[in-house]
Amino acid sequence: MTPLPDCFCPVDGTRVPMGSLAWCCPVCRGPLDLDFAPTPASLKSLAGRVNSLWRYAECLPLSSPSVSLGEGRTPLVPLKNGVSAKLDFLMPTLSFKDRGAVLLAELALRLRPGRVVADSSGNAGTAVAAYCARAQLPCTVYVPDGTSAKKLEQIGAHGARLEVVPGDREAAARAAREAADEDGTFYASHVFNPYFLHGTKTYVHEVWEDLGGRLPDVIVVPVGNGTLLLGASLAIAELHAAGMIDRRPALYAVQSAAVAPLAHAWHEGADELVGVTPAAPTFAEGIAIPRPPRARQILRTVRESGGTFLTVTEDQLRHAQRDLASQGLYVESTGVACWAAVREGALGARTAVVPLCGAGLKTGLARS
Incomplete structure (x- = not known):
């Protein structure tokens, strides 16, 4: 089995051996990064490989998966305006x-913890619960009040223990982190x-492969805790360093106008969060994160990247959801x-890819 790479704190450089169950920097309690710089396989060499994200084995810090459900390799379909x-989804x-x-x-299978804990507004908790079920690992998921009933049902169906925490998304995160400090606990944090x-x-x-070894002018991603955006940046850096783009x-980066701490900091020209206010209700509950730990x-x-931040209103979210549904995509x-941010041609002549991150059955239609 390939040795696990170490982690390090991007703020103060503290190193954390990945053989431990430590989930944050022991000095500043911040999120960790991985000491791992892979070289992607060539486009030609990907032909005939397993039809899941594990086809990019050279770029993954773990190999020989035992809990895969065939995840990845989702379709890329044209919408309009490039x-x-x-x-x-x-x-x-x-x-x-x-x-x-x-x-x-x-990773949890290799570390053999006594239990796994996670916190989520729904989708991450569901995913962790499902893969823990596949791996036969005991799992507890902390969720805030107001989490979609359908997401709660899905988490419970996978056999995870549900802890509904009074308060908002941050309250659920605090509860999970307290549990994560207990001995023998693996914190399956999609943030830290x-x-x-x-x-x-x-x-x-996958986008690079589907487009024949190139990427669009713009990659548009929703941002709450920023996990998809930061992951996208890792892949772009890997492909560029290898000379493949x-x-x-x-x-x-797209945020709900109701909860847009990063967009606010961006437009203030700040390097970190500025004057953060409590979260307001929004249809975009999955990205309603008032204090993302990886904000800087x-x-x-x-x-x-030369990019920017965009915000969308509740009306824009509602109309975009119905627009996609009218095209056969229930999200x-x-x-x-x-899609709400760019569907009216906001990007001009530039090409772009947007993710449709979760199925409409999880929340139903947004209604005024």
């Missing part, structure tokens, strides 16, 4: 979070654990945020 959609648990959750479950990012980056590897696409990293990544209200 924009194509990646249908990640067709994953095994009906959201893109499967990309990272499968790596967390694989860098293995999750190395799973989400396969989204861009000659330019890096701009990253456009997200802002820097968007800036270095949850968070998952339509990127």
